[in-house]
Amino acid sequence: MVMTRSNAIARAVVPMSLLLSGSGVGASTQSVELNRRLGDLSDYYALPASGLRDDQRTRFAELVTQWRRETQWLSSTTAVAMHPAYQSIIGMGTAALPFILENLRDESGHWFWALKAISNADPVPPADRGSVKKMKAGWLRWGRAKGLIGP
Amino acid sequence: MTFAAMLEHMRSAFPSVSMENCRPTSPHDEDYNCIAWAADDSSRWWWPDANGQLYWPQSVPRRETLDAFIAAYAQLGYVDVSNDHVEPDRQKIAIFTLNGTPTHAARQLPDGWWASKLGPSIDIEHEFRALDGPTYGTATVVLARATIR
Numbered sequence: 001m002v003m004t005r006s007n008a009i010a011r012a013v014v015p016m017s018l019l020l021s022g023s024g025v026g027a028s029t030q031s032v033e034l035n036r037r038l039g040d041l042s043d044y045y046a047l048p049a050s051g052l053r054d055d056q057r058t059r060f061a062e063l064v065t066q067w068r069r070e071t072q073w074l075s076s077t078t079a080v081a082m083h084p085a086y087q088s089i090i091g092m093g094t095a096a097l098p099f100i101l102e103n104l105r106d107e108s109g110h111w112f113w114a115l116k117a118i119s120n121a122d123p124v125p126p127a128d129r130g131s132v133k134k135m136k137a138g139w140l141r142w143g144r145a146k147g148l149i150g151p
Numbered sequence: 152m153t154f155a156a157m158l159e160h161m162r163s164a165f166p167s168v169s170m171e172n173c174r175p176t177s178p179h180d181e182d183y184n185c186i187a188w189a190a191d192d193s194s195r196w197w198w199p200d201a202n203g204q205l206y207w208p209q210s211v212p213r214r215e216t217l218d219a220f221i222a223a224y225a226q227l228g229y230v231d232v233s234n235d236h237v238e239p240d241r242q243k244i245a246i247f248t249l250n251g252t253p254t255h256a257a258r259q260l261p262d263g264w265w266a267s268k269l270g271p272s273i274d275i276e277h278e279f280r281a282l283d284g285p286t287y288g289t290a291t292v293v294l295a296r297a298t299i300r
Contacts, residue, residue, distance in 0.1 A: 073164050073270045073286055075184040075255060077198045077205055078215060108181050110196075110271070112204045122204070130195035130206025132182045 056092065060099040063089050068109070081113040090114050101143040104136055115139055157273070164286040172278040181271040186220070188268035189244045189256035190227055197223070217292060220246050220253045229294035235279050237263045241295040245279070249288030257282070257290070 067085035074080050081087075089096050097118060104111045112135055116122050123142040128134040143149040152160070154175050161168050186197035187206070195206040199213040207213055211222045221231060224244055235245065237259065245265065247255035257265040257277075264276045283289045 071270070072272055073161075075186055075198065075268075075270050076215070076253075077196070077200045079254075081200075108271075110181075113200070113202055116202060116204065124204065129204060130187075130197060132196055135204070 056095055057099060060089060060092065060096060060103075064103060077110050077113065080110050086114060090117050094118060097143070098148045101140065101149040105140055105149065108132070108136060112139065161269075164284065165282050166284050168277070168281050172281040174276050175273055176266070176276055177274040179272050180268075180274075183268060184270060185255050185257065185268040186223075188266065188274065189258040190224065191258070199223075215252055217246065217248055217251070217253055220256070221292060221294065224256075224294050228296040230296065231292055232295040233293050235259070235290070235293050237261070238295070240298050242298050243293055243295045245290040246292045246294070247282070247287040247289060248291045249286075255282065255287040 063085040067080075067083050067089070070085070071080045071083050089100065097115070100111050100114055100118075103109060104115075112124070121142060124135045124138040128138065140149065144151065155170065157175065158168055158170065158173065180193075182196070183193045184196045184198065187193065187195050190197070197207060198205040199207045199211070199215055199219055201213065203213065208223050208226045211226065212219050221229075224246075229242075229244055232241075232243070235243065239261075243259035245257045245259070246253055247257070255267065257267040259265055260276060265279060266274065266276055267282060268274050279290065
């Protein structure tokens with residue numbers, strides 16, 4: 001089985017009952033289990049953080065390709081935002097914010113719905129609603145201020 | 152990409168388009184959409200999104216209904232006339248719907264063809280029914296106003 005960060009976390013979570021149960025005498029079933037799970041925890045910390053980020057970036061890129069291809073003729077931003085690939089990106093949560101902001105900076109696109117849904121922010125003043133260049137600039141300013149994207 | 156290649160690419164969304172009923176007029180531009188373009192606005196993206204992030208005339212309900220779209224264009228003086236004939240002193244806009252929901256709008260040109268912006272993609276000019284199909288549905292309402300010179 002390939003050890004990913006998420007399954008390492010799931011396997012390594014050590015219930016309090018196990019931590020409190022270690023008597024230090026013999027090799028009870030519980031202490032064997034405790035040792036196994038602590039071993040898994042070591043596996044978890046041995047994983048490079050960049051590996052997880054690369055997986056997410058790859059997944060994001062695949063979803064973006066599908067989303068752009070299947071919404072390229074649409075004016076309805078509701079239909080664009082309700083596309084399953086776009087919804088999957090929103091489902092990635094805050095981890096997706098740097099990728100979205102980079103994509104907005106480099107390729108533009110209607111990322112405003114996702115940015116608002118994930119961050120619960122809206123840095124675009126009402127007067128700029130619909131002005132795509134100004135909306136983009138507002139969100140990129142916000143992302144830079146939050147340290148989510150480089151200059 | 153040549154226009155012939157672009158047409159080939161478009162056919163899955165718009166099965167009726169051809170070199171004979173459609174011509175490109177400007178490149179990809181995400182600054183505005185068809186609803187804006189029909190209203191002669193190439194600076195904003197119009198849509199009554201529930202999030203309130205995009206432009207929509209302030210006094211018109213933010214609803215994705217045909218009535219709301221008709222009301223948006225009524226702000227510019229358009230009324231429902233339901234005929235797509237060329238009339239020299241009238242400008243016309245067609246609203247497309249798919250399953251009753253607005254999807255697209257096009258603006259009539261003096262030669263009887265229609266100007267459309269395809270989402271964030273290119274602008275084209277086309278015959279009235281060239282975009283009918285699974286993506287935009289069909290033009291269900293035609294609005295008109297006196298030509299503004």
